[in-house]
Amino acid sequence: MQATLALAQEIGYARLSIEAVAARAGAGKHTIYRRWPSKGLLFLDSLLSLNEPVLDYPDTGDVLADLREQIYAAVDLLASPPWGPLYRALIGEAQHDPAVAAALNDRFIRPQTDKTIARLKTAQDQGQVSPDLDLDLVMAILSGPLYFGLLITQESMTHDYIDRVLDALFTGMSPRH
Amino acid sequence: MQATLALAQEIGYARLSIEAVAARAGAGKHTIYRRWPSKGLLFLDSLLSLNEPVLDYPDTGDVLADLREQIYAAVDLLASPPWGPLYRALIGEAQHDPAVAAALNDRFIRPQTDKTIARLKTAQDQGQVSPDLDLDLVMAILSGPLYFGLLITQESMTHDYIDRVLDALFTGMSPRH
Amino acid sequence: MQATLALAQEIGYARLSIEAVAARAGAGKHTIYRRWPSKGLLFLDSLLSLNEPVLDYPDTGDVLADLREQIYAAVDLLASPPWGPLYRALIGEAQHDPAVAAALNDRFIRPQTDKTIARLKTAQDQGQVSPDLDLDLVMAILSGPLYFGLLITQESMTHDYIDRVLDALFTGMSPRH
Amino acid sequence: MQATLALAQEIGYARLSIEAVAARAGAGKHTIYRRWPSKGLLFLDSLLSLNEPVLDYPDTGDVLADLREQIYAAVDLLASPPWGPLYRALIGEAQHDPAVAAALNDRFIRPQTDKTIARLKTAQDQGQVSPDLDLDLVMAILSGPLYFGLLITQESMTHDYIDRVLDALFTGMSPRH
DNA sequence: TCATAAACGAGACGGTACGTCCAGTCTTTGA
DNA sequence: TCAAAGACTGGACGTACCGTCTCGTTTATGA
Numbered sequence: 069m070q071a072t073l074a075l076a077q078e079i080g081y082a083r084l085s086i087e088a089v090a091a092r093a094g095a096g097k098h099t100i101y102r103r104w105p106s107k108g109l110l111f112l113d114s115l116l117s118l119n120e121p122v123l124d125y126p127d128t129g130d131v132l133a134d135l136r137e138q139i140y141a142a143v144d145l146l147a148s149p150p151w152g153p154l155y156r157a158l159i160g161e162a163q164h165d166p167a168v169a170a171a172l173n174d175r176f177i178r179p180q181t182d183k184t185i186a187r188l189k190t191a192q193d194q195g196q197v198s199p200d201l202d203l204d205l206v207m208a209i210l211s212g213p214l215y216f217g218l219l220i221t222q223e224s225m226t227h228d229y230i231d232r233v234l235d236a237l238f239t240g241m242s243p244r245h
Numbered sequence: 246m247q248a249t250l251a252l253a254q255e256i257g258y259a260r261l262s263i264e265a266v267a268a269r270a271g272a273g274k275h276t277i278y279r280r281w282p283s284k285g286l287l288f289l290d291s292l293l294s295l296n297e298p299v300l301d302y303p304d305t306g307d308v309l310a311d312l313r314e315q316i317y318a319a320v321d322l323l324a325s326p327p328w329g330p331l332y333r334a335l336i337g338e339a340q341h342d343p344a345v346a347a348a349l350n351d352r353f354i355r356p357q358t359d360k361t362i363a364r365l366k367t368a369q370d371q372g373q374v375s376p377d378l379d380l381d382l383v384m385a386i387l388s389g390p391l392y393f394g395l396l397i398t399q400e401s402m403t404h405d406y407i408d409r410v411l412d413a414l415f416t417g418m419s420p421r422h
Numbered sequence: 423m424q425a426t427l428a429l430a431q432e433i434g435y436a437r438l439s440i441e442a443v444a445a446r447a448g449a450g451k452h453t454i455y456r457r458w459p460s461k462g463l464l465f466l467d468s469l470l471s472l473n474e475p476v477l478d479y480p481d482t483g484d485v486l487a488d489l490r491e492q493i494y495a496a497v498d499l500l501a502s503p504p505w506g507p508l509y510r511a512l513i514g515e516a517q518h519d520p521a522v523a524a525a526l527n528d529r530f531i532r533p534q535t536d537k538t539i540a541r542l543k544t545a546q547d548q549g550q551v552s553p554d555l556d557l558d559l560v561m562a563i564l565s566g567p568l569y570f571g572l573l574i575t576q577e578s579m580t581h582d583y584i585d586r587v588l589d590a591l592f593t594g595m596s597p598r599h
Numbered sequence: 600m601q602a603t604l605a606l607a608q609e610i611g612y613a614r615l616s617i618e619a620v621a622a623r624a625g626a627g628k629h630t631i632y633r634r635w636p637s638k639g640l641l642f643l644d645s646l647l648s649l650n651e652p653v654l655d656y657p658d659t660g661d662v663l664a665d666l667r668e669q670i671y672a673a674v675d676l677l678a679s680p681p682w683g684p685l686y687r688a689l690i691g692e693a694q695h696d697p698a699v700a701a702a703l704n705d706r707f708i709r710p711q712t713d714k715t716i717a718r719l720k721t722a723q724d725q726g727q728v729s730p731d732l733d734l735d736l737v738m739a740i741l742s743g744p745l746y747f748g749l750l751i752t753q754e755s756m757t758h759d760y761i762d763r764v765l766d767a768l769f770t771g772m773s774p775r776h
Numbered sequence: 777t778c779a780t781a782a783a784c785g786a787g788a789c790g791g792t793a794c795g796t797c798c799a800g801t802c803t804t805t806g807a
Numbered sequence: 808t809c810a811a812a813g814a815c816t817g818g819a820c821g822t823a824c825c826g827t828c829t830c831g832t833t834t835a836t837g838a
Contacts, residue, residue, distance in 0.1 A: 082341035085819055096790045101821070156340045159396060163337025164259040169399060177397055205390075205409055208398070212389025213382075215397065219336060220354055221385070222346060232382055237414070264798055273811045278800070436695035441824055450785045455826070513750060514694025517687045518613040523753060531751055559744075559763055562752070566743025567736075569751065573690060574708055575739070576700060586736055591768070616793055627816045632795070 069093050069100075070114035077150060081111060081157035108161040108168035115154055116175055119145070125183050131191035135210065136234055138184070143214060143225045152218075159219060181207050209237065246270050246277075247291035254327060258288060258334035285338040285345035292331055293352055296322070302360050308368035312387065313411055315361070320391060320402045329395075336396060358384045386414065423447050423454075424468035431504060435465060435511035462515040462522035469508055470529055473499070479537050485545035489564065490588055492538070497568060497579045506572075513573060535561050563591065600624050600631075601645035608681060612642060612688035639692040639699035646685055647706055650676070656714050662722035666741065667765055669715070674745060674756045683749075690750060712738050740768065 072093045076084050086107055090097045104110035126134050146152050162169035184207050191197045213233045217223040249266045256265075263284055267274045281287035303311050323329050339346035361384050368374045390410045394400040426443045433442075440461055444451045458464035480488050500506050516523040538561050545551045567587045571577040603624045607615050617638055621628045635641035657665050677683050693700035715738050722728040744764050748754040 080341070086821090087819055090790090094790075096788095096792095097821080098791090098823090099789060102788080160337040160340025163333045163340075163396065164257070173398060201413065202409060205413055208390040208393045209386075209410065209413060211397075212391070212393040213385040214389070215393050216385045216389040219340065219396065220388075220392065221350065232379060233386065236378065236382055236386060262798055263800090267811095271811080273813080274800080275802090275812095276810060279810095434695070439824055440826090444785090448785080450783095450787080451826080452786090452828085453784060456783085510694045514691040517691025517694075517750065518611075527752065555767065556763060559767055562744040562747045563740075563764065563767060565751075566745070566747035567739040568743070569747050570739045570743035573694065573750065574742075574746065575704060586733060587740065590732065590736055590740060617795090618793055621816090625816080627814095627818090628795080629797090629817095630815060633814080 069095065069103075070110075070117045073111065073114040073118075073154065076111065076114070076154055076157070081154065081161070084111070086110070106165060106167065108158075108165045109171060111154075111161065112158055112168055112171055112175070115151075115158055118150070125187045127187065127190065131187065131196045132234070132238060134187060135184075136230065138187075139210070139214070139230050139234075140227055142180075143227075143230060146218065147225045156218060184210070246272065246280075247287075247294045250288065250291040250295075250331070253288065253291070253331055253334070258331065258338070261288070263287070283342060283344065285335075285342045286348060288331075288338065289335055289345055289348055289352070292328075292335055295327070302364045304364065304367065308365065308373045309411070309415060311364060312361075313407065315364075316387070316391070316407050316411075317404055319357075320404075320407060323395065324402045333395065361387070423449065423457075424464075424471045427465065427468040427472075427508065430465065430468070430508055430511070435508065435515070438465070440464070460519060460521065462512075462519045463525060465508075465515065466512055466522055466525055466529070469505075469512055472504070479541045481541065481544065485541065485550045486588070486592060488541060489538075490584065492541075493564070493568070493584050493588075494581055496534075497581075497584060500572065501579045510572065538564070600626065600634075601641075601648045604642065604645040604649070604685070607642065607645070607685055607688070612685065612692070615642070617641070637696060637698065639689075639696045640702060642685075642692065643689055643699055643702055643706070646682075646689055649681070656718045658718065658721065662718065662727045663765070663769060665718060666715075667761065669718075670741070670745070670761050670765075671758055673711075674758075674761060677749065678756050687749060715741070 072089045075088055075092055079088075084107065086097060086100055089110070090100050093100075100110065104113065125138050128134055146155055158168070158172065162172050181204070185203045188197060188201075188203045188206060192199055192201070192203075214225065214230070217225060217229065223229065249269045252265055252269055253261050261284065263274060263277055266287070267277050270277075277287065281290065302315050305311055323332055335345070335349065339349050358381070362380045365374060365378075365380045365383060369376055369378070369380075391402065391407070394402060394406070400406065426446045429442055429446055430438050438461065440451060440454055443464070444454050447454075454464065458467065479492055482488055500509055512522070512526065516526050535558070539557045542551060542555075542557045542560060546553055546555070546557075568579065568584070571579060571583070577583065603620045606619055606623055610619075615638065617628060617631055620641070621631050624631075631641065635644065657668050659665055677686055689699070689703065693703050712735070716734045719728060719732075719734045719737060723730055723732070723734075745756065745761070748756060748760070754760065
């Protein structure tokens with residue numbers, strides 16, 4: 069059933085209708101309404117079902133390298149054709165529908181955050197990272213620029229861009245460093 | 246006419262219809278379609294019209310303090326009741342409608358970015374900021390965490406949160422600093 | 423099960439659904455479909471089950487008086503609250519569904535007609551009624567005005583009305599009589 | 600628009616849907632709902648629009664002959680293919696929907712009744728008909744058997760059948776005549 | 777006494793139509 | 808001459824039932 073996000077790719081999430089999904093899926097509308105209370109949550113489920121082989125973290129001993137690798141992977145995923153625009157649409161929908169926002173957080177953002185934080189915690193224990201850092205904050209700082217690029221300025225996300233962000237973050241931005 | 250974003254506050258952007266706006270404004274639908282090609286752009290115009298006294302940059306000589314002040318101001322604006330949810334809705338719409346995304350960039354994001362970059366450039370000239378920094382990147386790094394908090398995790402934006410972000414960014418995140 | 427024409431009285435035949443009947447009866451829809459092929463026939467069965475103490479004919483020796491009594495009884499039944507509107511609905515359904523029309527004829531109309539005709543036959547044999555009358559026709563002539571009042575003009579059926587119909591029929595309508 | 604009772608002839612009134620009418624007419628459903636509050640009233644309007652050349656009464660001076668002619672005409676109309684089943688369906692609908700019943704009376708039954716009564720009144724004045732007859736009652740007596748045959752026993756209405764009804768009514772039914 | 781079958785309640789399912797709402801276009805009307 | 812008012816086609820909404828179809832669970836029978 070979720071396979072009918074084929075439609076989302078064809079005509080775009082905004083023009084997607086539950087009516088059309090039902091028709092494409094050869095299902096009654098009721099069957100869809102029985103399972104999902106709104107278009108947004110149907111779409112979220114569909115999108116996440118594509119991504120079951122989740123983004124897992126490597127642990128090579130070098131935090132910075134591992135973060136870089138993981139962000140490469142995440143961004144490659146989000147930038148690759150099917151996902152990118154659909155993920156943008158999903159975040160867009162979350163701005164209108166609190167249920168989607170909550171589900172997006174619980175089902176995707178939080179798990180990813182937790183993995184990142186776990187990796188950082190290990191690094192903290194090994195002294196690679198300052199022990200008094202708020203790791204949730206670090207997550208926001210690492211992800212933020214990428215989301216800004218994705219949602220606001222809509223730049224294409226290259227590995228080079230990620231490198232420059234990470235360099236700026238870790239070599240510091242003010243001349244005292 | 247734009248004053249009818251009163252409706253957006255009352256029922257939310259998602260439930261807003263051009264039909265209702267026209268009725269509320271005592272105008273014909275045609276009159277609205279004549280001026281704005283879509284609900285998104287009408288809403289963008291309306292929202293920006295509220296904000297004409299734009300966020301200008303102080304220059305006290307201390308970049309860091311100035312940035313902090315400016316971000317305080319921006320976040321206070323976005324967090325205050327009318328704006329916050331509406332701005333979120335606007336960014337949400339931008340994810341579905343390229344015209345809104347482009348207009349949002351041109352009419353709001355870019356001007357703000359330009360002001361920030363101008364202020365940073367001054368600081369760079371005065372040696373307060375490393376001369377080889379990509380200032381566009383700095384903008385993404387400064388704004389990103391705030392947008393992440395606004396759009397994704399939907400935390401309430403306090404001055405304290407901003408302080409912690411800025412501290413982390415400027416005192417550095419790895420223990421070598 | 424038929425007891426759920428309670429529902430028909432509550433919400434009216436037109437709004438009656440097999441789904442609701444099943445729910446009210448605490449039965450599965452299948453169980454109902456197993457017994458009745460359509461809403462109309464279910465309703466017909468239910469309605470007739472109410473009426474088992476059928477309208478039987480008196481035979482006092484006076485045809486006219488007997489007819490009058492029998493029509494009184496029929497009309498009192500049809501005019502009394504539960505029956506009247508439900509019987510009208512049943513005849514209405516018969517106009518749309520040939521199976522209901524046929525069953526209505528076979529199970530209710532014909533038996534009543536047969537009784538009337540039998541009584542008239544007796545009278546004919548006794549010379550109280552002209553021997554060359556088509557008794558089926560007489561049935562139509564006697565019942566017709568009542569059905570006209572019930573279905574078309576929707577007058578309330580009083581004994582007085584019946585008397586006036588019978589008087590007109592039997593004293594004749596043209597001045598030559 | 601009403602021309603889309605073509606659909607009623609094709610698939611029958613019972614299976615008729617406003618949705619299908621709108622599609623066939625190339626109209627939006629709203630346009631139909633704007634004009635008619637229900638399927639029944641739409642159908643009634645459509646049906647009556649076919650019949651504008653109404654059944655008018657001849658006046659040859661002989662009431663009985665005139666009545667006969669008029670009933671011939673009415674029954675020929677109702678028996679001819681398009682009308683018969685549709686008129687039956689309309690009366691059926693009137694049993695479920697009081698608005699249809701009222702409109703049917705006001706727009707079709709009453710005018711026809713009035714014409715008949717006017718003709719009878721003339722005859723009464725000329726002494727062709729007993730002066731103390733309730734003419735409304737006569738209408739019920741004349742129409743009733745025909746409606747009984749149409750709606751209940753569903754006999755085909757021949758001129759011969761009408762003749763027999765009228766003969767029975769006017770030559771009287773009891774042997775005293 | 778137990779196995780086997782029939783009937784049952786429950787309700788999911790693909791569909792059709794409902795009546796409402798809004799989109800975007802087009803027409804009429806009054807200022 | 809332009810804008811308000813609003814009619815129009817079109818299409819999606821979310822709901823209600825349709826009639827068909829499994830599901831397990833009683834009942835009831837006959838072995």
